[in-house]
Amino acid sequence: xxxxxxxxxxxxxxxxxxxxxxxxxxxxxxxxxxxxxxxxxxxxxxxxxxxxxxxxxxxxxxxxxxxxxxxxxxxxxxxxxxxxxxxxxxxxxxxxxxxxxxxxxxxxxxxxxxxxxxxxxxxxxxxxxxxxxxxxxxxxxxxxxxxxxxxxxxxxxxxxxxxxxxxxxxxxxxxxxxxxxxxxxxxxxxxxxxxxxxxxxxxxxxxxxxxxxxxxxxxxxxxxxxxxxxxxxxxxxxxxxxxxxxxxxxxxxxxxxxxxxxxxxxxxxxxxxxxxxxxxxxxxxxxxxxxxxxxxxxxxxxxxxxxxxxxxxxxxxxxxxxxxxxxxxxxxxxxxxxxxxxxxxxxxxxxxxxxxxxxxxxxxxxxxxxxxxxxxxxxxxxxxxxxxxxxxxxxxxxxxxxxxxxxxxxxxxxxxxxxxxxxxxxxxxxxxxx
Numbered sequence: 001x002x003x004x005x006x007x008x009x010x011x012x013x014x015x016x017x018x019x020x021x022x023x024x025x026x027x028x029x030x031x032x033x034x035x036x037x038x039x040x041x042x043x044x045x046x047x048x049x050x051x052x053x054x055x056x057x058x059x060x061x062x063x064x065x066x067x068x069x070x071x072x073x074x075x076x077x078x079x080x081x082x083x084x085x086x087x088x089x090x091x092x093x094x095x096x097x098x099x100x101x102x103x104x105x106x107x108x109x110x111x112x113x114x115x116x117x118x119x120x121x122x123x124x125x126x127x128x129x130x131x132x133x134x135x136x137x138x139x140x141x142x143x144x145x146x147x148x149x150x151x152x153x154x155x156x157x158x159x160x161x162x163x164x165x166x167x168x169x170x171x172x173x174x175x176x177x178x179x180x181x182x183x184x185x186x187x188x189x190x191x192x193x194x195x196x197x198x199x200x201x202x203x204x205x206x207x208x209x210x211x212x213x214x215x216x217x218x219x220x221x222x223x224x225x226x227x228x229x230x231x232x233x234x235x236x237x238x239x240x241x242x243x244x245x246x247x248x249x250x251x252x253x254x255x256x257x258x259x260x261x262x263x264x265x266x267x268x269x270x271x272x273x274x275x276x277x278x279x280x281x282x283x284x285x286x287x288x289x290x291x292x293x294x295x296x297x298x299x300x301x302x303x304x305x306x307x308x309x310x311x312x313x314x315x316x317x318x319x320x321x322x323x324x325x326x327x328x329x330x331x332x333x334x335x336x337x338x339x340x341x342x343x344x345x346x347x348x349x350x351x352x353x354x355x356x357x358x359x360x361x362x363x364x365x366x367x368x369x370x371x372x373x374x375x376x377x378x379x380x381x382x383x384x385x386x387x388x389x390x391x392x393x394x395x396x397x398x399x400x401x402x403x404x405x406x407x408x409x410x411x412x413x414x415x416x417x418x419x420x421x422x423x424x425x426x427x428x429x430x431x432x433x434x
Contacts, residue, residue: 001039006299009034010292024334025281028288028342035295042298047291054290055283058242059165063286064279065245066158069226069252070112071271074121075263076256078223082107083125085220088213090190091205095197097133098143099190101126105147106154106186107220110227113158115151115373116278119144119381123388131389133203139196141389142399145382146407147189149370152336154182156230156248159336159366161241162286166341167348169358171241172234173425173433174366177359180420181367181410188406222255235428282337289341296342302349309350319354320415323347323361324368331372335380339369359425359433360418367411374400 001009010031017027029047036044054060073079082104090099101122108118123144130140152159155175164171196202208216229251230244239247256263263271296302314322326347330339344365351361373381376393382400386393414420425433 001035001299003299003301003304006035006295007301007304009038010295014292018333024338025285025288028285028292028338032288032291032295050291050294051287054287057165058240059161059171060283060286062161062242062245063158063282064275065242065249066113066156066161067117067279067282068271068275069245069248070114070117071275072249072252072256072263073108073111073223073226074117075267075271076252076260077262078111078220078255078260079104079108079121079125081216081220081223085216085224087205088208088216092207093190093194093197094204095135095193095202096204097126097130097135098139098193098197098202101130101140101143102147102186102189102193105144105150106182107224109150109152109154109182110156111223112151113156113161115148115370115381116384118151119148119384120388122148123385127385127389135202136200136399137389137391138396138399141382141385141391141396142403143189143193144388145374145379145385145396146400146403147186148381148385149373149407150182150186152370152373153178153185153367155179155227156241156244157366158282159340159369160362161245162337163340163344163362163366164241166345167358167362169362170425170429170433172231173359173429174362175231175234176424176428177363177421178366179424181363181414184410184413184420185367185407188410189403192403192406222259226251282335285335285338286341289338292338293341293345296346302346305346305350306353309354314354316354316356316360316418317416319351319356320360320364323351323364324411324415327365327368328371328375331369331378332375333378335378336366336369336372339372340365357418357422360414360421363421364411364414367414371404371407371411374404 014027014031017030032047036042036047083100086100086103090103093099104122105118108122112118127140127144131137155178157178160174161171164174226248230248233239234241234244326343330343373379382393386396
């Protein structure tokens with residue numbers, strides 16, 4: 001079979017199964033089966049072999065551990081402490097609780113690495129409170145959903161761990177590269193909150209005194225140490241990303257059980273169960289997506305793409321726009337991790353061919369897929385936030401689009417100005433990042 005025929009079978013079958021509402025992980029595996037049966041050189045048993053091979057990865061151990069650390073932090077009640085600190089910092093700005101929502105998401109992103117944990121944990125506390133204080137339900141949901149996107153952009157990030165492990169890119173470099181884009185996205189969201197607050201006269205809080213600021217910072221300081229320990233340890237070469245994820249779990253456990261004393265053995269069993277369930281879903285997606293990606297590589301479909309890009313004559317910027325558009329579209333329909341394995345690995349050699357830096361390519365992909373978490377029909381963070389806010393997705397979609405517009409402008413800056421991404425990695429990890 002030719003590369004074109006295989007691509008048509010794989011993607012045609014996959015899209016058909018998605019339309020029939022088959023879960024993505026199963027759709028990826030089922031899409032591979034016709035090719036294994038039709039091609040005489042292959043056997044269906046290879047599907048299982050490729051899945052098991054993908055699980056034999058030390059880096060992937062970081063995925064369940066980072067999920068566990070996020071769930072432990074949520075169970076320990078650190079979200080309340082972060083909210084108090086954020087209120088002291090930005091609560092006096094017009095639309096105070098909206099700004100608090102964004103800033104808390106930035107803090108929590110540096111702890112959890114998971115956008116869905118952000119949307120569920122912060123949304124359950126702040127969406128009802130915003131509705132009580134006069135914010136429209138659609139705006140409260142939109143701000144919560146869009147700010148949770150920073151969970152996969154600001155380090156540590158589960159998506160960056162998966163990306164770095166699959167494509168042999170420095171995970172420490174990826175973590176550093178996500179800092180500036182993540183902060184810029186947060187500031188763009190705060191700008192929209194400010195505009196909404198002025199237009200609809202949303203309430204604000206009295207300015208906190210220096211004593212109140214110091215007390216709230218002291219209360220949240222141990223939780224805020226998490227990203228410093230994780231990112232600092234990886235960048236400093238003290239431990240690997242997988243070891244860092246385990247240290248994050250131990251640190252979260254100590255805070256919850258011994259320092260804050262909010263996590264008992266009964267609550268811990270529930271946290272472990274939820275983590276195991278979500279980790280199993282993510283890892284099963286990795287296995288089936290890896291088999292799908294192996295078939296693409298076996299039939300040299302990336303080489304077909306390289307030939308197509310050569311005919312277009314795209315440079316780094318043009319390729320960046322193409323990458324962003326591809327990930328934005330695929331992110332609307334499937335989860336980010338299988339999207340990285342399928343599309344990310346296929347486009348990787350194409351981006352190298354045009355001279356794009358691997359870290360620049362990774363951040364464009366991760367940010368674009370992050371935006372997919374708030375765009376229907378998949379939009380998992382939007383679905384979670386709407387469920388918490390008790391409104392329909394269609395009711396929140398207008399406000400989501402408004403908040404997304406400046407976020408897309410930041411994505412454009414990342415594409416056109418690679419130094420926004422590469423400055424910190426080149427400054428702090430020059431031995432790993434050229």
